[in-house]
Amino acid sequence: MYIAGQKEMQQMDHYTINNLGLPGSVLMENAGAKVVDEIKHESPKQSKILVLAGSGNNGGDGFVVARRLFDLGYDVLLCLMVNPDRIKGDAKIHFDVYVNRKLPLLYFSETSIDTLTYKIKQADVIVDAILGTGLHGPVRKPLNEVISSVNECADDKMIVAVDIPSGVSGDTGKVEGEAIKAKKTITFVCPKKGFFLNQGPEYIGDWKAVDISVPISNAEKLELDLPSVITKELVKDSIPARPANGHKGTFGHVLVIGGSSSFIGAPIFTAKAALHSGAGLVTLAIPESIYPIVASQNPESLLMPLPDDHGYINQSAIDRLSNQLETFDTIAIGPGMGRIPNGEQWMASFIRKLDNQQLVVDADALFLLRHHLDNMGNLKGNVVLTPHPGEMARLLNTNVQEVEESRLDIAATFAPKYNLYLLLKGHRSIISTPENEIWINPYGHDALSKGGSGDVLTGLVASLLAQESKPQNALIAATYLHAKAGETQAEKWSRHGVTPWELITGIKEEINRISGD
Numbered sequence: 001m002y003i004a005g006q007k008e009m010q011q012m013d014h015y016t017i018n019n020l021g022l023p024g025s026v027l028m029e030n031a032g033a034k035v036v037d038e039i040k041h042e043s044p045k046q047s048k049i050l051v052l053a054g055s056g057n058n059g060g061d062g063f064v065v066a067r068r069l070f071d072l073g074y075d076v077l078l079c080l081m082v083n084p085d086r087i088k089g090d091a092k093i094h095f096d097v098y099v100n101r102k103l104p105l106l107y108f109s110e111t112s113i114d115t116l117t118y119k120i121k122q123a124d125v126i127v128d129a130i131l132g133t134g135l136h137g138p139v140r141k142p143l144n145e146v147i148s149s150v151n152e153c154a155d156d157k158m159i160v161a162v163d164i165p166s167g168v169s170g171d172t173g174k175v176e177g178e179a180i181k182a183k184k185t186i187t188f189v190c191p192k193k194g195f196f197l198n199q200g201p202e203y204i205g206d207w208k209a210v211d212i213s214v215p216i217s218n219a220e221k222l223e224l225d226l227p228s229v230i231t232k233e234l235v236k237d238s239i240p241a242r243p244a245n246g247h248k249g250t251f252g253h254v255l256v257i258g259g260s261s262s263f264i265g266a267p268i269f270t271a272k273a274a275l276h277s278g279a280g281l282v283t284l285a286i287p288e289s290i291y292p293i294v295a296s297q298n299p300e301s302l303l304m305p306l307p308d309d310h311g312y313i314n315q316s317a318i319d320r321l322s323n324q325l326e327t328f329d330t331i332a333i334g335p336g337m338g339r340i341p342n343g344e345q346w347m348a349s350f351i352r353k354l355d356n357q358q359l360v361v362d363a364d365a366l367f368l369l370r371h372h373l374d375n376m377g378n379l380k381g382n383v384v385l386t387p388h389p390g391e392m393a394r395l396l397n398t399n400v401q402e403v404e405e406s407r408l409d410i411a412a413t414f415a416p417k418y419n420l421y422l423l424l425k426g427h428r429s430i431i432s433t434p435e436n437e438i439w440i441n442p443y444g445h446d447a448l449s450k451g452g453s454g455d456v457l458t459g460l461v462a463s464l465l466a467q468e469s470k471p472q473n474a475l476i477a478a479t480y481l482h483a484k485a486g487e488t489q490a491e492k493w494s495r496h497g498v499t500p501w502e503l504i505t506g507i508k509e510e511i512n513r514i515s516g517d
């Protein structure tokens, strides 16, 4: 499923209207009808419904919603937020129908914010059709006051946003002033970029994209380069096939390089996640001083103790590793490794030893790699970087806030620039490829916000790569499985209680679920 911004939505709408010949007023009728379909499933017939409509086409959708809800027998009131002479085009057609039918209508210009607040309090359902993708700048007075009134009374109400919550930018997800905190957003054609960026996720509630007869194939006709959202169906096709007559060699050999005296658990989580998600063999290369603990915790992996300096992997570990590197399909480097002494030099030597192994770089290995990015695209094997926003900021020599504000642009630029695959982690993780394909993961929540979650993800990515997934497929599947595991394990153990161990269990349950569907 594609994700579009404001301009791309306009282009797709215009193409439907001008090239395919379907009038905008029909699209608006379809849009309103689809919103009503959703509301009627969730709202009993006696519900009081207040529809707040603005001056643009989003308001136009609101007129259709109010009329159709009235015809279904709901107790509906439409409140027009602007002067009626500002309504134009398709919205005017539907406004006139509403007025001609003498349906319940309140003009905000003829009432006060107190009266409207009273109506807001009385309603069971509030439909937000104030502003859609045409928003520019912070919501102006008095609409901002109405929005804050709605948010203040929201606790016991269903707040349904039409297309996008008013005040949220469809392009960036930024909220510059007030914005509706929706419980549900019914969006047209495809989700908007802003759903997954900046503050957007805090405002959209549950979202659903509905068809309004704007064909999604318009995106291809218009040669729009749109990101996609990760869906279960996509993941199903991304999980590597598993021939019943396979043997451990069939399913790849993952090498995990990491660990230090302060971070013993991290490489263990990575190795376990790789094994529990189907890798045939996993070797764990760790500093020899932590070997006994790692060995006792991890009998299912092969172990490679590496020469050690005060609890960190040391320079001569390169020789020990390079004798055996050809054995491995995929190498995950970084979890728990720490800032090893002379680490940058170590990293440069390590990269020179690689042949066609695929490489997943995480945690402190990203830090050590930051001055060698230009070389990564020349490696024979695929390279995947999995930074969290802090690590991304260090790679770009910037700060976390700047990364978070421009996640999508950063992902889109970085992967093609360095000819590698990027998984920019966070509340809505973004995957980008050297060919500038982009996917956003809509799943996962704070159950994953715990040390070790990322280590598990690294192991899962490496495992799927070793099982011969294409890198983008491995990243799509891993990101989804990891996030869904967080969600389903939180149902059992609470969002507070999920640890990397539960995540690993959750991932294999998720693989089972998705393979069985």
Ligand SMILES: NC(=O)C1=CN([C@@H]2O[C@H](COP(=O)(O)OP(=O)(O)OC[C@H]3O[C@@H](n4cnc5c(N)ncnc54)[C@H](OP(=O)(O)O)[C@@H]3O)[C@@H](O)[C@H]2O)[C@@H](O)CC1
Pocket: 010, 013, 014, 024, 027, 028, 031, 054, 055, 056, 057, 058, 059, 060, 061, 130, 131, 132, 133, 134, 135, 136, 137, 138, 139, 140, 143, 162, 163, 164, 188, 212
């Ligand atoms: N295109 C189609 O065929 C279809 C489109 N559809 C629907 O159209 C929506 C997009 O419609 P749109 O482009 O008319 O913009 P919309 O979001 O209604 O807002 C524009 C109005 O808001 C105002 N305004 C802006 N910023 C403001 C601010 N900060 N504070 C206060 N006011 C502000 C602005 O006023 P201005 O600032 O220009 O004076 C203007 O009056 C889309 O989300 C979907 O719901 C569906 O019906 C399917 C078919």
Ligand SMILES: Nc1ncnc2c1ncn2[C@@H]1O[C@H](COP(=O)(O)OP(=O)(O)O)[C@@H](O)[C@H]1O
Pocket: 363, 387, 388, 425, 426, 427, 428, 429, 443, 444, 445, 446, 447, 448, 449, 450, 451, 452, 453, 454, 455, 456, 457, 483
């Ligand atoms: N609130 C959240 N919503 C969704 N995903 C989250 C959230 N918090 C953390 N995550 C995910 O958890 C993982 C944390 O990774 P990272 O910060 O590298 O952890 P660590 O280095 O401790 O293992 C990432 O995949 C990230 O996307």
Ligand SMILES: [K+]
Pocket: 058, 128, 129, 130, 131, 132, 161, 162, 163, 164, 165, 166
């Ligand atoms: K809206």
